[in-house]
Amino acid sequence: MIYLDNAATTKMSKVAIEAMYPYLDEIYGNPSSLHTAGQQANEALTDARARIARLFGCEPREITFTSGGSEADNQAILTAARIGERAGKRHIISTAFEHHAVLHTLDKLAKSGFEVTLLDVHENGLITAEQVAEAIRPDTCLVTVMYANNEIGTIQPIAEIGAVCREKGVLFHTDAVQAAGHLHINVKEQNIDMLSLSAHKFHGPKGIGALYARKSIRLESLIEGGAQERGKRAGTENTPAIMGMAAALEAACANLDANAARMIALRDRLIAGLREISHAILNGDAVKRLPGNVSFCFEGIEGESLLLLLDDKGICASSGSACTSGSLDPSHVLLAIGRVHDIAHGSLRLTLSEETTEDEIDYTIAAVKDVVEYLRGISPIWRDLCSGKKEFIIK
Numbered sequence: 001m002i003y004l005d006n007a008a009t010t011k012m013s014k015v016a017i018e019a020m021y022p023y024l025d026e027i028y029g030n031p032s033s034l035h036t037a038g039q040q041a042n043e044a045l046t047d048a049r050a051r052i053a054r055l056f057g058c059e060p061r062e063i064t065f066t067s068g069g070s071e072a073d074n075q076a077i078l079t080a081a082r083i084g085e086r087a088g089k090r091h092i093i094s095t096a097f098e099h100h101a102v103l104h105t106l107d108k109l110a111k112s113g114f115e116v117t118l119l120d121v122h123e124n125g126l127i128t129a130e131q132v133a134e135a136i137r138p139d140t141c142l143v144t145v146m147y148a149n150n151e152i153g154t155i156q157p158i159a160e161i162g163a164v165c166r167e168k169g170v171l172f173h174t175d176a177v178q179a180a181g182h183l184h185i186n187v188k189e190q191n192i193d194m195l196s197l198s199a200h201k202f203h204g205p206k207g208i209g210a211l212y213a214r215k216s217i218r219l220e221s222l223i224e225g226g227a228q229e230r231g232k233r234a235g236t237e238n239t240p241a242i243m244g245m246a247a248a249l250e251a252a253c254a255n256l257d258a259n260a261a262r263m264i265a266l267r268d269r270l271i272a273g274l275r276e277i278s279h280a281i282l283n284g285d286a287v288k289r290l291p292g293n294v295s296f297c298f299e300g301i302e303g304e305s306l307l308l309l310l311d312d313k314g315i316c317a318s319s320g321s322a323c324t325s326g327s328l329d330p331s332h333v334l335l336a337i338g339r340v341h342d343i344a345h346g347s348l349r350l351t352l353s354e355e356t357t358e359d360e361i362d363y364t365i366a367a368v369k370d371v372v373e374y375l376r377g378i379s380p381i382w383r384d385l386c387s388g389k390k391e392f393i394i395k
Ligand SMILES: *Cc1c(COP(=O)(O)O)cnc(C)c1O
Pocket: 007, 008, 067, 068, 069, 070, 071, 073, 099, 101, 146, 148, 149, 150, 175, 176, 177, 178, 198, 199, 201, 207, 208, 209
């Protein structure tokens, strides 16, 4: 099996599994308990928090553990909204191609009287700091822009956006779930006030993540209960998962440059191979994209059929976001960069890992070529396009 769906989730690394093991076994105390067993677990949490904080250039107390990226996004946005509300500011700026954890939270706020401006994304999958600067108003309480897009892999100018927000005194949150462990991040240098991450996107366990929030921000608790996480997130901490996350993140950051260089070479080999297919287009900027992300649209193709036939050939791929597959709506990300419905339906996302090999890439190029040719061969739409009855959209 060739697994090319690492944006959906990754395989756990051996270091992460080994780091978890003692906490699934011998060290099982509740970190809130005062006895020795509890204190052993509590020390582990303190250690993990410090190690994670160091990797992002912040203080340990600025890291709150959550159940993952979705929860961190929700908590960051709702916190900024409450802070804004108290100051009479009810305007939020984001982009049209955020993850649904952000967009749906913003929808909810819009229904309770907030005004949300979603910035247009350029066809190359990028926004600019100037767009953000122009959209900021006196009543803006939050700018939330994702670090790197989960479908098309484009990397936003986060430091520049952070500088604009800092200058204008507006809180800046970034969903860095696709970036953490894959790109260099320093929250202080990049003027990031809040940042979400999720362990299962960098070879850690599922169901665990973290929210960085600058110490001047008092996080709004989404879950009421005990005083865990300094009262910002009730519920007994998932010690094994937290230890797995810290180990996975350290390993990812230690090898970040070497991994990125290898993956970029393979990514560009895959892009070059798929560009040989006629009436195909790469989604997102060719350079400002995640080392492991390849996203294409093929004209005259239905994405779901493409995925099933690739699966038959042993390749795990995606049409876009794992969260939207199963729904018939085309991806909001592809629509946001200006792909029309018919084209957006013919999408394919292949996301590499550090373990992907050149042989796997070459096999995948050949397999996608075969499958696209086969599907076009049996497609009435393709026949109309070739006979000139319909006009090609992708030239
Ligand atoms: C996966 C993902 C999320 C959600 O993270 P979970 O830990 O699965 O809740 C949020 N944002 C982006 C960009 C993602 O890729």
